[in-house]
Amino acid sequence: MEIALVTFFVMLIAWTCYALSISQGSEEFLCGDCRFNDPEQCLKVERPRAILCTSYRDKQAPVSESEFKR
Numbered sequence: 001m002e003i004a005l006v007t008f009f010v011m012l013i014a015w016t017c018y019a020l021s022i023s024q025g026s027e028e029f030l031c032g033d034c035r036f037n038d039p040e041q042c043l044k045v046e047r048p049r050a051i052l053c054t055s056y057r058d059k060q061a062p063v064s065e066s067e068f069k070r
Helices: 002-021
Strands: none
Touching: none
């Protein structure tokens, strides 16, 4: 039982380190440098403290054609 708990915590720490290493934004929370960081443009409940977001777009990056056509 103890080996299983230790293994679980090691895997949890490894996953957390991996998730932090692939973070999309340059700040602690994605919303700080997201193009949609506005209550009218982003209706996600995680805003303004999202750490993972499928809608994240860097506000410094150029707008792609697919976004422009919306």
